[in-house]
Structures are given as C-alpha cells and as structure tokens.
Amino acid sequence: MQNILSVKSLTKKFDDFTAVKDISFDVETGSIFAFLGPNGAGKSTTIKMLTTVLKPTSGEISINGFNVLKEQDKARASFGIVFQDHSLDEELTAYENMVYHAVVYKVPKKERAERIQKALEIVGLWDRREDYVKKYSGGMKRRLEIARALVHYPKILFLDEPTVGLDPQTRNSIWTHIKKLNEERKMTIFLTTHYMEEAESIADQIAIIDHGKIIESGTVEEIRKRTETESLEEAFLKLTGRDLRDENNETGNKMRTIRGMGRRNRH
Amino acid sequence: MIEVIYILWLRQLKHYWRSKSRLLGSLGQPLLFMITFGFGFGPMYSRASGGANYMDFLAPGIVSMAILFTAIFSGLEVIWDRQFGFLKETLVAPISRTEIMLGKTLGGATIAMIQGLIVLSLTYLLGFRIPSLFSLGLGLIFMALIAIFFTGLGLAIASKMKDMHGFQLIMNFLIMPIFFLSGALFPLENLPPAIYFISRIDPLTYGVDGLRGAIAGMSTFGIYNDLAIIGVLATLVCAIGAVLFSKLEA
Ligand SMILES: Nc1ncnc2c1ncn2[C@@H]1O[C@H](COP(=O)(O)OP(=O)(O)O)[C@@H](O)[C@H]1O
Ligand SMILES: [Mg+2]
Numbered sequence: 399m400q401n402i403l404s405v406k407s408l409t410k411k412f413d414d415f416t417a418v419k420d421i422s423f424d425v426e427t428g429s430i431f432a433f434l435g436p437n438g439a440g441k442s443t444t445i446k447m448l449t450t451v452l453k454p455t456s457g458e459i460s461i462n463g464f465n466v467l468k469e470q471d472k473a474r475a476s477f478g479i480v481f482q483d484h485s486l487d488e489e490l491t492a493y494e495n496m497v498y499h500a501v502v503y504k505v506p507k508k509e510r511a512e513r514i515q516k517a518l519e520i521v522g523l524w525d526r527r528e529d530y531v532k533k534y535s536g537g538m539k540r541r542l543e544i545a546r547a548l549v550h551y552p553k554i555l556f557l558d559e560p561t562v563g564l565d566p567q568t569r570n571s572i573w574t575h576i577k578k579l580n581e582e583r584k585m586t587i588f589l590t591t592h593y594m595e596e597a598e599s600i601a602d603q604i605a606i607i608d609h610g611k612i613i614e615s616g617t618v619e620e621i622r623k624r625t626e627t628e629s630l631e632e633a634f635l636k637l638t639g640r641d642l643r644d645e646n647n648e649t650g651n652k653m654r655t656i657r658g659m660g661r662r663n664r665h
Numbered sequence: 666m667i668e669v670i671y672i673l674w675l676r677q678l679k680h681y682w683r684s685k686s687r688l689l690g691s692l693g694q695p696l697l698f699m700i701t702f703g704f705g706f707g708p709m710y711s712r713a714s715g716g717a718n719y720m721d722f723l724a725p726g727i728v729s730m731a732i733l734f735t736a737i738f739s740g741l742e743v744i745w746d747r748q749f750g751f752l753k754e755t756l757v758a759p760i761s762r763t764e765i766m767l768g769k770t771l772g773g774a775t776i777a778m779i780q781g782l783i784v785l786s787l788t789y790l791l792g793f794r795i796p797s798l799f800s801l802g803l804g805l806i807f808m809a810l811i812a813i814f815f816t817g818l819g820l821a822i823a824s825k826m827k828d829m830h831g832f833q834l835i836m837n838f839l840i841m842p843i844f845f846l847s848g849a850l851f852p853l854e855n856l857p858p859a860i861y862f863i864s865r866i867d868p869l870t871y872g873v874d875g876l877r878g879a880i881a882g883m884s885t886f887g888i889y890n891d892l893a894i895i896g897v898l899a900t901l902v903c904a905i906g907a908v909l910f911s912k913l914e915a
Contacts (some may be wrong), residue, residue, distance in 0.1 A: 497672070
C-alpha cells in the first residue's frame with residue numbers, strides 16, 4: 399500500500415517551547431488515521447504544519463507525493479481541512495461560503511453548482527443554504543465546514559476535533575458521513591480527537607501523542623495488547639497519566655499542566 | 666487568477682453592502698468635518714486668502730479623508746478575519762499570496778472609492794462645483810490612487826498584527842497625523858520646520874494636492890508631480906504588502 403502522507407522528524411518550536419518534538423509517521427492511502435492526545439499535546443500544531451498554516455522548525459512532510467514546504471500549492475490542492483476553531487465567514491450565506499471555497503480551489507466552473515449541492519446534501523444542509531452562517535447552530539457550522547472541505551475532492555481530509563462540543567446525534571451523524579466518504583470515495587481521513595470511543599470505533603490506525611511526542615502507535619488491537627489494557631481509553635490513561643490538563647485554547651490562553659512541568663504560562 | 670481576485674473582491678463588497686451601519690457611520694465623520702470646518706473656518710479663510718471660497722479648498726480634503734479612513738479599515742478586516750478564523754480558509758487555499766493581496770486591495774479600494782464618491786456628491790449640496798468632465802476624470806484617478814495606497818498600507822500593517830489593540834495605536838499615531846498634516850483641512854503654509862517636514866513626507870499630502878488640483882484648480886506641487894508620487898507609492902506599498910502576505914501565518 400502507498401502512503402498518502404509521510405512525516406519525518408517534524409518539530410515545532412514556539413520561542414523556547416517545543417510544542418512538537420521530532421515526530422515521524424506514515425498514513426496509508428485510503429485509511430482512517432486517528433491522532434489522539436490530551437489537551438495541549440501538540441495535535442493542532444501538527445495539523446497546522448501538515449496543512450501549511452504553520453511553518454515547521456524542522457522536518458519533512460509529503461502529501462500525495464508533494465513536498466508540503468516546497469510545492470505548497472500542489473499539496474494544498476490535495477487536502478481538505480476542518481480546523482478545530484471556526485473558519486467560516488459568518489456574514490455570508492452557507493452557499494456563498496461554498497462558492498468562495500470552490501473558486502479559490504479552482505473547481506471547474508461547470509462542475510461547481512453540482513459539487514456544492516452534493517456536498518451540502520451529504521451533511522443535510524441543502525435546504526438551509528441561503529441562511530447566513532451566523533444564524534447556524536454550532537453543529538450546523540461544523541457540518542458546513544465538512545461539506546466545504548469536500549468541494550474540491552481532496553485526496554486526504556484533515557479533521558481537527560470535528561465533534562468537540564456537539565450533541566450525540568450530531569456527532570453520530572458526522573461520523574457516519576466521514577465513514578461513508580472514506581468507504582465510497584476512498585478518501586483518506588486524518589483526524590484528531592480526545593473521545594476515545596470515537597477513535598476506537600472508526601480508526602484503522604492510531605497514534606497517541608503527549609507533550610509533543612508520539613508515545614504509542616498501531617491498531618487499537620496492537621495498542622491494547624502492548625499496554626495490557628481492555629480498552630483504548632484505559633490504554634490512553636495508562637500512557638498519558640491521570641493528571642488533569644487545562645482546557646485547550648487555540649488562540650488565547652495556552653495550556654499548562656497542573657503538575658507544573660515547568661512550562662511557561664503563555665499569554 | 667482573475668476569478669480568484671474577483672471572488673475576494675466580491676466578498677468584501679458584500680460585507681460592505683450588508684453592513685448598513687458601517688456604510689452610514691463612516692459617512693458621519695466626513696460630513697461633520699465638512700459642516701463644522703466649512704462654516705467655522707470659512708470666513709477666516711476667505712479673509713486671509715483675499716476672498717477665496719473655503720469650500721473649494723475643503724471639499725477635496727474631505728473626500729480624501731473619507732477615502733483614507735475607509736481604506737485603512739480594510740486592514741482591520743484582515744485582523745477580524747484572523748480572529749474569527751476565516752483567514753485560515755483563504756491561506757490554505759492553493760492560490761498565490763499575490764492574488765490574495767491583489768483581491769483584498771482591489772476590494773478595499775473599491776469600497777473606499779464608493780465612500781469617496783458619496784462624499785463628493787454631498788459636497789455638491791454644500792455648493793462645491795467641479796469645473797469640467799476632464800477635471801472629474803482626473804479627480805477620479807487621484808481618488809483611486811489614494812484608495813489603493815491606503816488600502817495597501819492598511820493590509821501591510823494588518824499582516825504584521827495579531828489583534829485590534831495594535832491597530833488602534835496605528836490609527837492614533839500614524840493615520841491621524843497623516844490626515845491632519847496632509848493639507849486636507851488647511852493650507853500647508855508658514856508652518857514650523859518640523860511640521861513642514863512631516864507634511865512633506867506625508868503621502869496623503871500629494872494625494873490631496875493632486876485631487877485639489879484636479880477638481881478645484883489649486884495645486885502646490887503640480888498635478889503631474891502629485892500623480893507620479895502617489896502612483897509610485899501605491900505600487901510600492903502593494904508590492905511590500907504582497908511580500909508580507911507571503912509570510913503570513915494564520
Ligand atoms: N502560537 C503559539 N504560540 C505559543 N505556544 C503555542 C502556540 N500554539 C500552540 N502552542 C502551545 O503548543 C502546545 C500544543 O498546542 P496544540 O497543538 O494546540 O495542542 P492540542 O491541539 O493537542 O490540544 C500547547 O502547550 C500550546 O500552549
Ligand atoms: Mg487542538
């Protein structure tokens with residue numbers, strides 16, 4: 399099997415704090431890969447580097463055969479991304495957000511309307527397409543972001559905590575869609591989450607990251623066996639410890655572990 | 666390429682059009698200046714200049730003011746986009762950073778032009794008249810260049826800023842002096858050397874002077890010198906903006 403994503407010795411430093419430390423992994427084409435870790439582990443920082451939002455301090459990334467640092471636009475055209483925090487224009491309608499996306503991703507003009515309709519139907523928002531996004535609920539915004547990421551037919555879809563803060567019905571429907579995309583379109587899925595049951599039920603491969611390092615990876619089965627635990631949740635707790643982590647905050651306050659790892663409290 | 670720039674442009678125009686309060690609010694300030702200064706300083710100006718009409722002097726200044734503040738506002742929009750997360754959507758798209766800069770500059774400049782045109786029509790009500798169609802055409806060119814320069818400047822500054830607070834500082838310590846020392850409100854004559862110097866390195870000075878030369882027939886430096894200066898500056902600031910945008914991280 400081929401690898402659609404390959405990461406070698408990826409490192410990201412913010413000033414003197416290393417958020418991601420020398421991680422390497424491969425993701426097989428057509429698989430569902432889950433990136434697990436407690437708040438502040440470095441999941442979002444990794445996804446941002448993979449998707450050209452942040453520049454790595456060092457390391458190599460290749461997506462769909464393109465060097466993410468050197469062939470940025472080709473790599474960009476190959477993936478779709480749903481960020482952890484919102485990235486919709488709330489002053490536009492859902493449909494206008496979709497058109498904007500289709501144009502900046504250079505979807506051929508004659509295919510646009512059809513692809514947008516299809517994507518909105520998949521997430522059940524076609525009837526609400528003319529609404530302003532600011533009138534949408536949290537779950538609807540999430541679904542719209544997923545639909546938007548599908549319009550340019552990405553080879554690999556990155557999802558950074560796609561279901562955080564959503565009710566069980568919405569979470570369930572989102573996972574159903576994602577699974578379907580993976581099966582029907584053979585789209586590779588790279589997701590992060592800290593809901594263990596979700597990862598356990600959907601992922602082919604799992605990597606657990608903590609304090610910027612990958613501390614375990616493999617299938618659920620392999621991880622359970624190696625850690626001698628009954629479930630992924632137990633394995634996760636065994637590996638990452640039971641102490642509490644601060645709420646992760648993407649743009650504002652940055653986290654600090656309660657045990658006082660000597661990390662700086664960033665503003 | 667053209668379509669990408671168009672969709673970025675269109676988005677900004679939609680924002681502008683849908684936010685009626687912003688549309689009206691940003692007209693209030695120039696209107697206030699036009700009326701208070703026009704009536705307040707009018708008689709004094711007439712006496713000092715031996716009978717000239719202050720409105721002829723002031724109108725191009727107020728039009729420039731409307732353009733300046735609307736144009737700089739585009740920078741603020743980028744910071745909002747960053748805070749509300751939409752900037753990421755544009756930055757991860759497979760499009761060149763130059764396209765992004767061009768689309769945003771044209772969008773912001775178009776809006777600034779519209780505001781400038783509205784204010785220009787309002788000056789008509791206060792008795793300001795443009796002598797000929799040619800003057801109007803030339804005036805529009807100056808308005809467009811002022812709009813492009815300051816939109817580019819706002820975007821370039823915004824690309825270096827993480828939040829609104831910094832932008833407030835820029836407003837007070839850069840944009841306000843640029844406005845007050847540009848000769849928009851009063852003639853730049855008999856000034857103390859320091860102020861004189863600043864007014865001469867103020868880009869808006871040449872924009873205002875050119876616009877005034879074009880539509881009111883009064884110019885200190887000569888219209889074509891003004892045109893060359895503001896034209897070169899507009900090109901330069903857009904080029905710098907494109908470079909800064911290429912380093913942008915969301
Ligand atoms: N822009 C930044 N500047 C400084 N530190 C950051 C920045 N972004 C993230 N961090 C820090 O990097 C660590 C990893 O954050 P993140 O990748 O968001 O974690 P996760 O997504 O796994 O919850 C955290 O300690 C966070 O405070
Ligand atoms: Mg995160």
